[in-house]
Amino acid sequence: MKYLRRLIWHIASRLLIITVVLGMMVIGFYYAMNMSNMYVVLKDGMARRAQVVMMQEDVSELNKFFQQSFLARDQAVQDTLNGLSPYRDYNVRGIDHRLEMGFTWVWPWDTTAKVVIVERIPRIDGRVKGNRAEDYVSVYGDDAIYPPRWVSARYQVQMVKENGRWHIRSLQLLEALPD
16 A cells, blocks of 8 residues: 555656646747737837838838727827828938837736837938928028937837737837937
8 A cells, every 4th residue: 555655646746747847838838929929019010100100101001010099199100190290301211120128927818918118210211302402401400301310218018919919009108218
């Protein structure tokens, strides 16, 4: 009886260890999957938002990354739609978009997450449209030929998982950063 009890305890302890290790592997896999999906949505979504504002691209593309309620509240997108963007008189050909994402923990069953990001656009390739260059130089100075700088900032982003896809629900400015 003593040997049977030891055998059962030995098998049960090994099964428990195997179960714990497999559980940790599953949680690690889902964590990595969620984090990579969130990073892709943040990187591509914020870059697309900047392109919409600077290059007046199609706003409907933003629905892949942002909730509709956020787009209705986003001042930069709404200004672009209303023709009030500071980039409306510039022909922007390209941007150097950079995004840094802070650490966050997301359980496999979580449907919301908060992430702190830093967005920077150090270079914007563009010039004033057409023959407005002389007018801009005379009114605003020599640097007015080139598009205004994008404000680098740290944001707290709230993300939500809907139908298996992460979307940006809100974007809260924490601080503007020096260039």
